[in-house]
Amino acid sequence: DAGVIQSPRHEVTEMGQEVTLRCKPISGHNSLFWYRQTMMRGLELLIYFNNNVPIDDSGMPEDRFSAKMPNASFSTLKIQPSEPRDSAVYFCASSFELARANTGELFFGEGSRLTVL
Amino acid sequence: KNQVEQSPQSLIILEGKNCTLQCNYTVSPFSNLRWYKQDTGRGPVSLTIMTFSENTKSNGRYTATLDADTKQSSLHITASQLSDSASYICVVSATGTGGSYIPTFGRGTSLIVHP
Numbered sequence: 001d002a003g004v005i006q007s008p009r010h011e012v013t014e015m016g017q018e019v020t021l022r023c024k025p026i027s028g029h030n031s032l033f034w035y036r037q038t039m040m041r042g043l044e045l046l047i048y049f050n051n052n053v054p055i056d057d058s059g060m061p062e063d064r065f066s067a068k069m070p071n072a073s074f075s076t077l078k079i080q081p082s083e084p085r086d087s088a089v090y091f092c093a094s095s096f097e098l099a100r101a102n103t104g105e106l107f108f109g110e111g112s113r114l115t116v117l
Numbered sequence: 118k119n120q121v122e123q124s125p126q127s128l129i130i131l132e133g134k135n136c137t138l139q140c141n142y143t144v145s146p147f148s149n150l151r152w153y154k155q156d157t158g159r160g161p162v163s164l165t166i167m168t169f170s171e172n173t174k175s176n177g178r179y180t181a182t183l184d185a186d187t188k189q190s191s192l193h194i195t196a197s198q199l200s201d202s203a204s205y206i207c208v209v210s211a212t213g214t215g216g217s218y219i220p221t222f223g224r225g226t227s228l229i230v231h232p
Contacts, residue, residue: 004160042224043161043206056219091160105151106208106220108160 006109025094121223140207
């Protein structure tokens, strides 16, 4: 299995531009997470999908951020317009969630490092 | 509010020495606790998982403990190697309604092993 695949690995853009980050979860996994990691705040959960449905998006900073999961094998995180404070590493993770209890391991991608100038 | 606190924030040790990282949590209802290792520039990778009934689990030179009564866990690294230099993140999962679960992440402990 190729693992969780994220693209791009690095993105440098100017303030105000639209940024789209992409994620392909591990085949067969039914849960997908988007995280943001900074030195100051560590890993922060942005949004969590289960069976392609957004379950918890309370971590999405503001309306500039949006995430979609049109099918079980693809998700996007979009920032429009981007701001310098959005600079961070964005991780996608997937897992297989069992009903009522979960011991599912989160499998992370390599991350997308975003720099907004 | 579910929280996971880790200590120390950072740690520097000499190669070959042992060290212990701490994790305290207030997550309910408890499902499981995992320790992840994150190498620089990579995504986190799971080292161990502890469920309610387990109090010790080993993975090579890594040994995790869990005290569900005091809601504390530790990760002990024996005979450290340069490759152990990484961030170690404690993640506690709760069982939610409808079968969903939300893992809560600690801020991590940054470990540097010097030759």
